[in-house]
Structure formats: structure tokens, C-alpha cells
Amino acid sequence: MTTLDTDLRPPQPPRLVVFWHRYRRNRAALLGLFLFAIVVLMALTAGLIEPGDPLRRAGPPLTPPFVDMATPLGTDQLGRDILAGIFYGARISLLIGVAATLISIAIGVVIGALSGYFGGWVDDLLMRITEAFQTIPNFVLLLTLVAILGSKIEWITLAIGLVSWTAPARMVRAEFMSLRGREFVDAARNLGVTNTSIIFKEILPNALPPIIVYASVIMALAILLESALAFLGLGDPNYASWGNMIGQGRAVLRTAWYCAAIPGIAIVLTVLSFSLLGEGLNDALNPRQKK
Amino acid sequence: MTNNTPVLEIQDLTVALPKGADRPFALEGLNLTVNSGEIVCLVGESGSGKSLSAGAVMRLLPEPDVHVAAGSIRFNGQDLLAISETEMKAIRGNRISMIFQEPMTALNPQKTVGWQIDEVLRLHMKGNRAARKAHAIEMLNRVHIPDPVSAYNAYPHQISGGQRQRVMIAMSLCLSPRLIIADEPTTALDVTTQLQILKLIRELQEQEGAGVLFITHDFGVVAEIADKVVVLRQGEMVEHGPAAEVLNSPQHPYTQALIASVPALTPPPAKPVSTMPVVLKGTGLNKTFAARGGLLSGKRKAVTAVKDLSFHLHKGETLGVVGESGSGKTTVSRIVTRLLEADSGAVEVDGTDLLACSPRELRAMRKEIQMVFQDPMASLNPRKRVVDLIAQGPIAHGEKPEKARARARDLLELVELSPSAATRFPHEFSGGQRQRIGIARALAMEPKVIVADEPVSALDVSVQAQVLKLLADLRDRMDLSLLFVTHDLRVAAQLCDRIIVMQKGEIVEQGETASVFADPKHEYTQNLLSSIPGRDWTPPTRNTDAA
Numbered sequence: 001m002t003t004l005d006t007d008l009r010p011p012q013p014p015r016l017v018v019f020w021h022r023y024r025r026n027r028a029a030l031l032g033l034f035l036f037a038i039v040v041l042m043a044l045t046a047g048l049i050e051p052g053d054p055l056r057r058a059g060p061p062l063t064p065p066f067v068d069m070a071t072p073l074g075t076d077q078l079g080r081d082i083l084a085g086i087f088y089g090a091r092i093s094l095l096i097g098v099a100a101t102l103i104s105i106a107i108g109v110v111i112g113a114l115s116g117y118f119g120g121w122v123d124d125l126l127m128r129i130t131e132a133f134q135t136i137p138n139f140v141l142l143l144t145l146v147a148i149l150g151s152k153i154e155w156i157t158l159a160i161g162l163v164s165w166t167a168p169a170r171m172v173r174a175e176f177m178s179l180r181g182r183e184f185v186d187a188a189r190n191l192g193v194t195n196t197s198i199i200f201k202e203i204l205p206n207a208l209p210p211i212i213v214y215a216s217v218i219m220a221l222a223i224l225l226e227s228a229l230a231f232l233g234l235g236d237p238n239y240a241s242w243g244n245m246i247g248q249g250r251a252v253l254r255t256a257w258y259c260a261a262i263p264g265i266a267i268v269l270t271v272l273s274f275s276l277l278g279e280g281l282n283d284a285l286n287p288r289q290k291k
Numbered sequence: 292m293t294n295n296t297p298v299l300e301i302q303d304l305t306v307a308l309p310k311g312a313d314r315p316f317a318l319e320g321l322n323l324t325v326n327s328g329e330i331v332c333l334v335g336e337s338g339s340g341k342s343l344s345a346g347a348v349m350r351l352l353p354e355p356d357v358h359v360a361a362g363s364i365r366f367n368g369q370d371l372l373a374i375s376e377t378e379m380k381a382i383r384g385n386r387i388s389m390i391f392q393e394p395m396t397a398l399n400p401q402k403t404v405g406w407q408i409d410e411v412l413r414l415h416m417k418g419n420r421a422a423r424k425a426h427a428i429e430m431l432n433r434v435h436i437p438d439p440v441s442a443y444n445a446y447p448h449q450i451s452g453g454q455r456q457r458v459m460i461a462m463s464l465c466l467s468p469r470l471i472i473a474d475e476p477t478t479a480l481d482v483t484t485q486l487q488i489l490k491l492i493r494e495l496q497e498q499e500g501a502g503v504l505f506i507t508h509d510f511g512v513v514a515e516i517a518d519k520v521v522v523l524r525q526g527e528m529v530e531h532g533p534a535a536e537v538l539n540s541p542q543h544p545y546t547q548a549l550i551a552s553v554p555a556l557t558p559p560p561a562k563p564v565s566t567m568p569v570v571l572k573g574t575g576l577n578k579t580f581a582a583r584g585g586l587l588s589g590k591r592k593a594v595t596a597v598k599d600l601s602f603h604l605h606k607g608e609t610l611g612v613v614g615e616s617g618s619g620k621t622t623v624s625r626i627v628t629r630l631l632e633a634d635s636g637a638v639e640v641d642g643t644d645l646l647a648c649s650p651r652e653l654r655a656m657r658k659e660i661q662m663v664f665q666d667p668m669a670s671l672n673p674r675k676r677v678v679d680l681i682a683q684g685p686i687a688h689g690e691k692p693e694k695a696r697a698r699a700r701d702l703l704e705l706v707e708l709s710p711s712a713a714t715r716f717p718h719e720f721s722g723g724q725r726q727r728i729g730i731a732r733a734l735a736m737e738p739k740v741i742v743a744d745e746p747v748s749a750l751d752v753s754v755q756a757q758v759l760k761l762l763a764d765l766r767d768r769m770d771l772s773l774l775f776v777t778h779d780l781r782v783a784a785q786l787c788d789r790i791i792v793m794q795k796g797e798i799v800e801q802g803e804t805a806s807v808f809a810d811p812k813h814e815y816t817q818n819l820l821s822s823i824p825g826r827d828w829t830p831p832t833r834n835t836d837a838a
Binding site for chain 1: 628630653654655657658661662664665666669670671672673674683684687688708709711712715718719720721724729732736
């Protein structure tokens with residue numbers, strides 16, 4: 001006899017396990033995860049390893065690295081400990097990265113979802129607004145916003161979020177446009193589910209994987225934008241940030257290159273970790289895209 | 292069966308699958324012989340390995356993951372597994388050719404039909420351009436394409452699906468191959484076109500004396516075309532023999548069950564339902580899909596999908612909507628559930644006009660008319676657990692979540708799924724099981740009417756029989772009223788009390804299923820009925836538990 005159609009297949013391993021197996025296949029992504037873990041660890045242990053204000057004077061100015069054990073990575077022209085700056089800078093960079101990403105993804109998801117789901121004049125209106133933002137170069141808009149709002153760290157974060165939501169909005173819109181025609185959306189409509197529930201409970205979870213992947217890109221971008229601002233002297237002077245350190249180290253670049261180079265390496269590795277992380281997430285979340 | 296020289300001999304063919312697949316071998320010990328002038332049908336359900344056997348013959352397996360582990364394939368006495376890739380290239384397309392399932396994707400949309408036929412000829416035939424063109428046009432003529440010269444210059448999207456398949460056949464036959472492998476060549480086509488294509492393959496094969504390996508899942512098609520039949524199940528050959536023998540007195544229990552699952556063409560006796568109240572009534576429905584096209588892209592004609600359609604459905608009755616693709620039957624199902632806005636007309640559910648409802652009233656009315664969708668994978672949200680999928684509707688209508696979930700578990704039992712299914716995700720189920728979940732979701736709302744849009748057309752025949760049986764059971768037990776949209780007349784004959792036959796958006800015939808089947812009045816209905824594959828063959832054994 002034929003096997004009965006109602007016999008269930010053996011249960012599959014939980015999604016997280018499957019996800020981790022797929023992620024693990026990509027070596028570079030594991031390196032990204034490792035670097036990311038180091039940055040997070042640095043941010044968490046900054047207070048333990050380097051107690052006290054990172055902006056205080058810790059030794060004679062312009063001590064090269066590996067000379068004085070009290071300041072292992074040397075000091076800058078004001079005698080501030082570079083190692084402490086790197087550790088506390090990790091906090092600021094992560095904080096700005098996470099907060100700005102959340103802001104930009106939140107705006108992007110709402111605008112993209114509305115315009116992709118409803119289409120028509122809603123789509124036209126929202127997309128013209130998006131295009132208006134896109135025509136102004138990101139960094140110019142960011143400079144303008146910071147000039148208006150001021151250099152407090154909250155405003156900088158908000159401004160970075162405000163200049164980087166356009167790409168996620170377009171991406172979410174494209175996802176919604178393809179998903180809204182799917183049968184399961186019709187099925188939900190047919191059950192009498194409200195539009196809000198359809199957008200957030202039916203379609204959004206299915207549109208999430210590419211958004212998560214893109215979030216890692218925005219995170220890296222946000223850190224770079226903050227560094228660029230600080231480099232121009234527009235960062236918040238009350239916090240040790242990698243960008244501030246490079247900005248100040250620029251003045252002594254020829255005599256004490258390490259003042260700018262060490263925070264520069266920190267930025268490169270952090271941004272690299274996010275890129276690799278994003279690539280690994282992409283492989284793990286969209287397994288069919290490759291091959 | 293003009294002469295009995297074997298063209299293709301497959302002996303003990305075993306094809307290995309990569310580690311982690313559901314079974315170690317896709318095919319195990321397949322033996323089959325195709326003689327010249329003979330059509331051998333390879334029959335099996337999805338996952339039986341029938342398409343892989345074609346891939347093995349063509350040496351087009353996705354190696355090294357899937358590879359031939361043992362056995363031999365001999366073509367005209369030559370061992371195909373031993374020769375080099377270069378030699379194989381000379382054989383492929385030239386001596387052995389293949390016809391694919393989906394002619395739209397098998398043809399390059401960027402090139403004209405003529406260019407694509409010419410490509411085959413360029414590779415394998417010596418001769419100048421004019422000679423090749425003359426040969427191509429002669430081939431198009433032989434596959435009975437109207438106006439071969441204009442078809443030669445047409446792009447694939449400019450000709451119909453049936454014509455595209457004819458072009459594919461012309462391409463595969465233009466070098467007079469000794470062996471033709473046809474992989475479900477008519478599955479994507481309407482019944483009337485299917486019959487023409489089957490006749491065409493038969494006719495050309497008789498002229499050429501080639502051997503045909505015909506892969507199909509449809510026993511109706513087998514009855515129509517096969518000389519010999521090989522039945523596959525999960526990679527194992529369970530039965531083989533002359534077509535008449537296998538079809539009329541199958542020996543293996545699996546073959547018996549498969550054949551018993553083929554819906555018979557005898558409609559059920561009509562139920563006296565006309566006295567019951569009308570629960571669903573459509574009047575004067577119209578839907579035209581407006582022409583799109585802007586300033587530069589040129590005007591296209593508007594398509595009338597449904598034209599002045601009226602029908603009614605009594606309580607406890609099943610009304611079939613039957614027609615070929617493009618007849619507007621799916622549009623009807625979407626209009627009555629108001630997933631698509633009609634241009635004019637009224638759909639009354641229990642006396643309330645659904646099309647006149649405000650969005651708020653409509654949401655409330657939705658629970659009276661539920662839908663079972665065609666593709667059970669696409670219609671279930673892949674990120675939701677089964678219990679939430681089923682409970683979603685009642686919760687949206689104000690039911691307490693715990694109560695709705697408890698009821699969802701009861702419904703799983705009703706559609707014969709184990710309660711442990713509740714916490715799983717849709718991808719963990721087979722096609723038939725997903726469709727059961729879809730049915731449970733519709734039932735959760737306790738609707739007055741269920742609209743089923745081709746609910747079994749994506750399923751294997753044995754699963755199809757089980758799901759149909761479930762639907763019929765539930766309908767009788769719960770006194771459901773069904774609007775059943777299908778292209779498959781065999782399925783319609785099984786389930787429907789009355790049917791509506793649609794052509795180009797209009798009803799051409801309606802009446803009790805038995806009387807329409809016995810004595811079709813309209814020419815189109817007659818044509819449809821006479822095109823059902825294997826209509827002269829009545830499946831022999833009727834197992835009660837599988838039908």
C-alpha cells in the first residue's frame with residue numbers, strides 16, 4: 001500500500017542550530033565574529049582594565065608604544081593613554097553604531113513597508129521623499145545636521161541615523177512589493193486580518209533576513225561616519241572616540257605616527273568585522289543565493 | 292513495434308545521492324529497454340527518481356553530488372557511461388534528444404524560434420544557411436504549426452504554450468534522433484492541447500521509427516500513449532510490462548494503489564439540494580484587466596477575465612468551476628472572496644452583498660467565506676507555526692488566543708494530522724499535509740462557504756486521492772458548501788454535484804455533473820471531455836481505502 005500521507009516526517013533540528021551550522025561554514029565570517037567579540041569585550045571591560053577618565057593625563061606626552069608599561073600603547077601629545085582611548089572608544093563606536101543603525105532601520109522599515117505594501121500614491125509620495133534625501137550626499141547632509149543640532153553625542157547618533165535610512169527603505173520596499181503578492185498574504189487577508197497585522201506580523205518576518213544583513217553594513221558605515229566627523233573636529237569632545245583620536249593625532253602625524261595609526265587600525269578591524277559578519281549572516285540566512 | 296532492435300538498454304542502473312539526502316540512492320537497480328518504434332512510459336510520483344534516470348541517460352546529472360554508482364546504459368549497443376564528454380556531446384541532441392516539461396523556460400526568450408532551431412542544426416548538420424532554414428521550416432510544418440514561416444521569425448513569448456511545445460518537439464526531432472526522452476512534456480499544458488501534443492508525438496515517432504522514453508506521473512497519459520510501462524517508487528522499479536497488462540491488471544500493490552487513486556470519470560449521483568437555501572449567489576460579475584502600457588511601451592489590449600457571470604450555490608452543495616487556463620475560473624474564485632475587486636456585479640453570502648461592504652464590514656464578513664489555495668507551500672506563512680496559522684483567523688475575529696489554539700489542535704485531528712504537528716513550521720510537511728493544514732485553517736472560521744482554488748492540482752495522485760476524500764468527508768459531515776475550481780475533469784467528476792464550464796470568461800454550459808458528463812451540449816464541453824487523457828480506460832480495481 002502507499003504510505004499514508006498523514007505520517008509526519010521526523011522533526012527537524014531547531015532553526016538556531018541550522019543557522020549556526022550554515023554560518024560556521026564560512027571561515028571569514030568566523031573571523032568576523034571573533035573580531036566583533038573582541039570589540040564588544042573591549043567595550044565591556046574598559047572600566048576594569050583602565051579605571052579612571054580616559055581623557056586624563058597618564059604620562060609624559062608622545063611616549064611611543066611598548067616603552068612605558070603604564071601606557072603600553074604610548075600617549076598622545078597631551079599625555080593621554082592611547083590604550084585607554086581605544087578601550088573607551090570601542091564603547092562610543094559600538095553605541096553610535098547600534099543606536100544609529102536602529103534609528104535608520106526603524107525609519108527605513110516603516111517607510112519601505114508602507115510604500116511597498118500600499119503602492120499607489122502612498123508609494124509615490126514616500127519614494128519622492130526618499131529620493132530627496134538620496135540626492136544630497138550623505139556626509140554633506142550629516143555635516144549640515146550636526147552644524148544645526150550641535151556636537152553632542154546624542155545628536156550625532158540621531159543625525160547619522162537620519163542620513164542612512166534611504167537604502168534600507170528601498171530594500172524593504174522591494175521585499176514588500178514581492179511578498180505582498182504571495183498567496184499567504186492573500187490567505188491572511190481572506191481571514192480578515194488587519195493591514196497593520198499583515199504588514200508587521202505576516203510580511204515583515206519574511207523580509208527580515210536581508211534587513212539583518214544590511215544592518216551590519218549600516219553599522220560599519222555609522223562607525224565610519226562618526227570617525228569622519230570627529231576627524232574634522234566635529235565629534236563630541238567630552239568622549240574618547242577613535243575618530244577624535246585620529247583627528248588630534250593628525251597634527252603630529254610625521255613625528256608620532258602611532259597617535260593616528262593605532263585608532264585607525266581599530267576602526268579598520270571593527271568595520272572589517274561587521275562586513276565579514278554581514279557576509280556570514282547572508283550565507284546563513286539566504287542559503288539559496290549562493291551556488 | 293515495427294522492429295525489435297533495442298535503442299536504449301539500461302541495466303542495473305544505480306544513481307547515488309549525496310550524503311544527508313533522504314535516501315542513499317535515487318535509483319536502485321533500474322532495468323529497462325526501449326526498442327525502436329516503441330514508447331516506454333516511466334511512471335512514478337514526485338521523488339521517485341524518474342527525472343534523474345533521464346539525466347543519467349543524457350549524462351546530465353549534477354555531478355559529483357549525484358552520480359551513477361553502478362550499472363550500464365547502452366545506446367545502440369554503445370556504452371554511454373564509458374565514452375568521453377566530447378563523444379557524448381556529439382550524441383546529445385543529435386542521436387538522443389530531449390523534450391522538457393516547461394517549453395517557456397526551455398526556450399531562450401531573447402532569440403527567435405528559427406534561430407534556436409538553427410542552432411541545433413548548425414552544431415550537428417552540414418549544409419548552408421538556406422538548406423538549414425528550409426529544413427527548419429519543414430520541421431515546423433511537420434509539427435503542424437500554423438504558418439511555419441512566421442513562427443520561424445517569432446519569439447517564444449509570441450506563440451502559445453502548445454505551439455512552444457511543438458517548437459520544442461520540432462527542435463528535438465530535426466536531426467532524426469534514434470531516441471527521444473520526453474520529461475513530462477504535457478504536464479504544463481491544457482487538456483485539449485495535451486491531447487494534440489500526445490497525438491503529435493505518437494505520429495512523428497511512428498514516421499521516424501525512433502524509440503521514446505516518456506516520463507510522466509499521469510496514468511491517463513500512460514493509457515493514451517504507452518506501449519510499455521515501468522513503474523518507479525522511491526527509486527525502485529516495482530513493476531514493468533506491456534501497457535495494457537500493467538494498466539488493467541497491475542500485480543504490485545503499489546501500482547494497484549496508484550491506479551486506484553486515479554479518479555474515475557463516473558460522477559456521483561446528484562444530490563437533491565435544490566430545496567436547500569442558497570448560501571452564495573453571484574450576479575452579473577464582470578472583471579476586465581486594464582491594459583497597461585505607458586507612453587513608450589505601446590498599447591496592449593485589455594483582457595476580459597470574467598464577463599457577466601451569474602451562479603448560485605445551495606447549502607451543502609459542491610459547485611465545480613471547470614475550464615482551461617485563461618478561462619477566468621481563478622478570477623471567479625478571487626472575486627467571490629473579494630481578494631480581487633470586480634468591475635461590477637454582486638456576490639451575496641447569505642443575503643449580504645460582499646462587494647458592497649465597507650472595509651470594516653468586509654473584515655467581519657470574511658469569516659463566512661473561506662478559501663483553500665492552490666499552492667499549499669505558498670499559502671502558508673513560512674515563519675509561523677502550524678497552530679498559529681490555524682488559530683490566526685479566529686484570533687483576528689476576537690477569539691481568545693488560548694481557546695483558538697486549543698481549537699486549532701482539535702482541527703488538526705479533524706484533518707487527520709497528529710497533534711504533534713502543531714508546533715512545527717510549514718516546511719517540515721509534505722505537500723498533502725500542507726494542504727490539510729490549509730483546509731484546517733479554512734475550517735477554523737466555521738465558514739458558510741469554502742472556495743477551493745485547484746486545491747489538489749499541486750499534489751501527487753495518491754496524495755490527491757487522500758485529500759479529495761478528506762474534503763468529501765468533511766463536506767458531508769459538516770454540511771459545507773463548496774465552490775470548487777479545477778482544470779481537472781476527473782477531479783471535478785469525483786466531487787462536484789453541479790458544474791459550470793467556463794470559456795474565455797463566460798459560462799458555456801452548466802448543470803448536474805452527471806448529465807453534463809453524459810451528454811455535453813456545448814461544443815467546447817464536448818471537446819474538453821473528449822480530450823481527457825485515457826478517457827477510454829477505466830481503472831480496474833477500486834480500493835475503497837485509497838480512493
